[in-house]
Amino acid sequence: MKLKKYLLLLLLPLFFFAGCKSDIEKISKNLNTYTMNIVYNDDHTLDVEQTLEYTNRTEDSLNNLKLHLYPRSFRKDSKVSVVSTLNHNKCYYNGQSFGDLEISKLLVNDVETKITINGNDDDILDVQFQDNLTPNEKVKIAITYKVTLPNINHRFGYGEDTINLGNFYPIACMYEDGDFVIDSYHYNGDPFYSEVANYNVTLTSNSNLKIASTGEITNQTSQENTTTYNIHAKAVRDFAIVLSDKFNIVSANVNKTKVNYYYYKNQYPQENLQTSIDCLTTFNELFGEYPYSTLNVVESNFVHGGMEYPNLVLISDAVDIQSDFTNVIVHEIAHQWWYGIVGNNEVQYGWLDEGLTEYSTLLFYDNNPSYNVDTKELIKNTNNSFSTFVDVYTKVFGKADTTMNRKLNEYNNESEYVYIAYVKGMLLFDSLREVLGNDKFIACLQTYFNDNKFGIATPSTLINSFEKSSKSDLNALFESWINGKVQIIATN
DSSP states (O other): OBOHHHHHHSSSOOOOOSOHHHHHHHHHTTSOEEEEEEEEOTTSEEEEEEEEEEEOOSSSOEEEEEEEOGGGGGSTTOSSOSSOTTTHHHHOTTSOOOOEEEEEEEEETTEEOOOOEETTTTOEEEEEEEEEEOTTOEEEEEEEEEEEOOBSSSSEEEOSSOEEESSOSOEEOOEETTEEOOOOOOSSSOOOOOOOEEEEEEEEEETTOEEEESSEEEEEEEETTEEEEEEEEEEESOOOEEEESSOEEEEEEETTEEEEEEESSOSOHHHHHHHHHHHHHHHHHHTOOOOOSEEEEEEEOOSSSEEEETTEEEEETTOOSHHHHHHHHHHHHHTTTBTTTBEEOTTTOHHHHHHHHHHHHHHHHHHOGGGOOOHHHHHHHHHHHHHHHHHHHHHHHSSOOOOSOOOGGGSSSHHHHHIIIIIIHHHHHHHHHHHHOHHHHHHHHHHHHHHHTTSEEOHHHHHHHHHHHHTSOOHHHHHHHHTTOOOOOOOO
């Protein structure tokens, strides 16, 4: 997620390989599959019938499976806040509004099963199995549910111009160290963690609504006032949809990928489409090939600068300076590599994708001088901004915690999260590039991408990839940054 607008409101502004597409076909044969039949109603609700074909890929026999129910964090009696106090009024521009996800029926292998909801905030569907699911054994879970969308400028909800369906469906929790990871929603960052899966989705909505989504629309049919879309996505980390009756669309092709720019307010559609094309071309060359057939860049009602989903990025219509709008596009498209193809636990290691994505934005400008961004000045300003953050926090709180491996709920506020995950993360990668030199650094990123594509990366795997590629011992350098030992001094 691009948080440039955060920084404007906080302390200081912040200023290769072949065969990838065939990898999609190969890896998709062994993934879990979500099938959803969705009806979007005029009262801003969804009626959904969902089937999850799940394979136990752990080494343990499982007596249950847990699924995140993120929309329940938007309900009236939720324990968590989905937005910070700082952004509350911007999000709830019509006053407080609530959403929910209510399950009416649950079947396990076609047998109706008790609906059990638990977790830290009653936000986890706990599916109990009659018999243990042994390693490599499959199970089919069918869920019938209704989703209520809140009136909110957020990744999940409806605004004046767009209907944003992000993180709207039950999604399987990750399984680690003998248990499911059930971290709740948090207003800091992107509180998600998931593995790649296949999606077969049917969406029926009013015909006046145009659709942008993850995956590829393979068919659409209209009947009276409704249109039904058939959407398929293979080996993607999540699935999201944006609907609007105001969308205009411009498109172009980059190799085997069709790039679509959706807009209704922004006055520079061709320029934004070209930026999207330039991003895809540049990152293909720098990191590794984008393996999907579609990339949708979508102007939307969203409180922050932007938001990333597989094949789909949201760009906030509140970003009213074109250079900032361009910057958000670059950042969010870079997320297709760092979060989308190479996944990570965004709750525990927010810096791992956000810091690298911020630095990828700088790399884009380095490789596209026509955008007239002075990246040396950008790093200088970023360095000085972080130094000032540390000084201010030390004066106010007695010290500044600059450690990086913290969960989202372990940061005191948005300011601290942004400066650690984005700002310090960006400086970490710049220090690596300075030590290794540009060519070795880019080779390390390609190795990291290759080692972790379609999988889950951690700080350890990042370090391993960099050490393997550079043939250097970099652990001490990484650890000094991650553990907060590096001193960052302002420069003139």
